[in-house]
Amino acid sequence: MGRKLLIHNDKVPGINTLEVYRANGGYASVEKALKTMTPDQVTDEVKKSGLRGRGGAGFPTGLKWSFLAKPEGVPRYLVCNADESEPGTFKDRYLMEKIPHALIEGMITSSYALGAKRSYIYIRGEYFYVARILEQAIAEAYAAGWLGQNILGTEFSHDCYVQVGGGAYICGEETALLESLEGKRGNPRIKPPFPAVAGLWGCPTVVNNVETIAAVCPIVNMGGDEYAKIGIGKSTGTKLISASGHINKPGVYEIELGVPVEEFIFSEEYCGGIRNGKKLKAVVAGGSSVPILPTELILKTAKGEPRLMTYESLADGGFQTGTMLGSGGFIVMDEDTSIVKNLFTFTRFYHHESCGQCSPCREGTGWMEKILKKFLNGTAEESDVDLLWDIQSKIEGKTICPLGEAAAWPVAAAIRHFKQEFIDIAKSKKFVDISHYNRLNKIVA
Amino acid sequence: MGAQVHGTQEFNKGKRAELKFSEEAMKTVQKIISNYPEGKHKSALLPVLHVAQAEFGGWLSPEVMDYVASVLNIKPIEVFEVASFYTMYNLKPVGKCVLEVCQTSSCWLNGAEDIVKYIEKKLGIKVGETTKDGMFTLKVAECLGSCGTAPMLQCGASYHENLTFEKVDQLINDYKTAGQRRNYTDLDYKNTL
Numbered sequence: 001m002g003r004k005l006l007i008h009n010d011k012v013p014g015i016n017t018l019e020v021y022r023a024n025g026g027y028a029s030v031e032k033a034l035k036t037m038t039p040d041q042v043t044d045e046v047k048k049s050g051l052r053g054r055g056g057a058g059f060p061t062g063l064k065w066s067f068l069a070k071p072e073g074v075p076r077y078l079v080c081n082a083d084e085s086e087p088g089t090f091k092d093r094y095l096m097e098k099i100p101h102a103l104i105e106g107m108i109t110s111s112y113a114l115g116a117k118r119s120y121i122y123i124r125g126e127y128f129y130v131a132r133i134l135e136q137a138i139a140e141a142y143a144a145g146w147l148g149q150n151i152l153g154t155e156f157s158h159d160c161y162v163q164v165g166g167g168a169y170i171c172g173e174e175t176a177l178l179e180s181l182e183g184k185r186g187n188p189r190i191k192p193p194f195p196a197v198a199g200l201w202g203c204p205t206v207v208n209n210v211e212t213i214a215a216v217c218p219i220v221n222m223g224g225d226e227y228a229k230i231g232i233g234k235s236t237g238t239k240l241i242s243a244s245g246h247i248n249k250p251g252v253y254e255i256e257l258g259v260p261v262e263e264f265i266f267s268e269e270y271c272g273g274i275r276n277g278k279k280l281k282a283v284v285a286g287g288s289s290v291p292i293l294p295t296e297l298i299l300k301t302a303k304g305e306p307r308l309m310t311y312e313s314l315a316d317g318g319f320q321t322g323t324m325l326g327s328g329g330f331i332v333m334d335e336d337t338s339i340v341k342n343l344f345t346f347t348r349f350y351h352h353e354s355c356g357q358c359s360p361c362r363e364g365t366g367w368m369e370k371i372l373k374k375f376l377n378g379t380a381e382e383s384d385v386d387l388l389w390d391i392q393s394k395i396e397g398k399t400i401c402p403l404g405e406a407a408a409w410p411v412a413a414a415i416r417h418f419k420q421e422f423i424d425i426a427k428s429k430k431f432v433d434i435s436h437y438n439r440l441n442k443i444v445a
Numbered sequence: 446m447g448a449q450v451h452g453t454q455e456f457n458k459g460k461r462a463e464l465k466f467s468e469e470a471m472k473t474v475q476k477i478i479s480n481y482p483e484g485k486h487k488s489a490l491l492p493v494l495h496v497a498q499a500e501f502g503g504w505l506s507p508e509v510m511d512y513v514a515s516v517l518n519i520k521p522i523e524v525f526e527v528a529s530f531y532t533m534y535n536l537k538p539v540g541k542c543v544l545e546v547c548q549t550s551s552c553w554l555n556g557a558e559d560i561v562k563y564i565e566k567k568l569g570i571k572v573g574e575t576t577k578d579g580m581f582t583l584k585v586a587e588c589l590g591s592c593g594t595a596p597m598l599q600c601g602a603s604y605h606e607n608l609t610f611e612k613v614d615q616l617i618n619d620y621k622t623a624g625q626r627r628n629y630t631d632l633d634y635k636n637t638l
Contacts, residue, residue, distance in 0.1 A: 075482075084590050085588060085590065086588075087549045087550050087551070087587075087592070088551055088588075088592050089590065090590040090591060092590075093590050097636075124590070125495065125531070125629065126586075126589050128495075128629045129602045129603070132602075132634075161480040161481075163480070163492060164491065164495060166491045166527070166530070166532070166533045167531045167532035167533035167534075168532065169587070169588075181488060182485075182487065182488050183489065183490035183527065184523075184526075184527065185526055185530040186530065186531075201482075201485055242593060243593060244551040244593045245550075245551055245592075246554060250592070250593035250594070250595075251593045252593065284550070288550060288588075329592070331550055331551055331554075333554065341553070342553070342554070345548065345550045345553045348548075349549050349550075349587045353587065
């Protein structure tokens, strides 16, 4: 059993309440930080921990914090990115729903480090009921003096608010999120300036993912050095993985970074193997935007070494033979899965979610969706595979925000590793989809 | 502000004059506005639009958007450009219960297409349509963050997960019997995470 630091108490009855959360050691990091540490010391511990952004990009959190501009007399903000929308990812929802105080505690401790008197949790609109759970937890925290004026009798005062979004994947991009938080369309901003200099309402702002902020609590409690001992190399600590698809035990798992992918998929402790005794075909390891890998490359690297659940091991081989840990949205597909159809669902998603600012993304995602539709209708030509490749290559790197890459990468990877499937459909002029037969065991005629 | 701003929807001055948040909704709106620093009240727009949609029949008519603009003291176009950007705001009337079936990867792998077909057949409507009695609208949605409990659908604040045809029968029956409008802002919700 690996160590768990974030959701170890998820099955404790009443853990969503302040009383039970506190009785299980909750809010210790606030006490420790406010009473015994300076804000810079908290930031130093986070730096030492090696914690990397858990939203997908994996940028070192302590470094991000150290970029925060601190001009005199200008308010600074911490904004929590709870817009979790990357297909395959549902870990933040689990954490917020089961242990809302873990996020609130992290917000307070992190805000102390950053000198933020106000913080906002921007949560995707579809998670409205989760926002209610957070608001309830915040109300409890105010009543008990963990939020508000002079927390624990110190000079530190803090207010934390929840804002619901309106349903837009793009608002998970931090500058689009800030636009949305300001009551505007979620159009990403051109960087620089980065939010650390000019973020919310033009003020210095740090935007961190839910899991990242929650991880600050154990880091402060145990110390950055201790935290860094968990994991392998630059992949320190624990990570929440959202496991879904054709597996026996879908759900959210907290792993110590470094667990072998094979163990994660097949052991009873985690996914429990492939459903219905089927064989593994492919995995999307870190949310829809990361490259899909076939069985032989997800279980072992091109060099033949066991692939591990770390930032580095999953990326080993670059995009030719590797992928990314991303958000930890781990989608497993069995031998019956049509990679073409799965790609179609991703591309339709990105077309739907493109904000429309940049032409390559706005037009390219729709064009790719149309071509993929031809494959599903059986009207595609072999040359459409090359056309798809060409279009994706002209989106990547040519847009304001990474949605362009997110839409291009899955297309490139599907063609790179499963080109024959596209060609077979184009040649036979026929598409048969049995990918989902074994779930409902019934099909509507 | 006129019909041209809102595409297909007509602007009715008479209807606009009648619009007013209930006392309770107004309190909620004031609370939301107070979440932001002085002068940053425009930030309240997204959450206030959710309140308005729930308050005025499940969709945002041109009149409602104009009213929200007046409440927040911003221009009507600032409301429309936001309402038309985000998928959760309905710019056309919808049924009392909007069934939104997630169709992205993990849900598709687990039979979401069959759930959609099953509901279409059961309710006698296609995706995007509303039943004649105004009870149900069927929509498809992109990833709702319920991949581990796929397939799923959202109705108002509730997540219905690990769907089977039997569960669909049950929930449609329950919603029909209750006969109420379901909103994202509802305090009561069901979920099976």
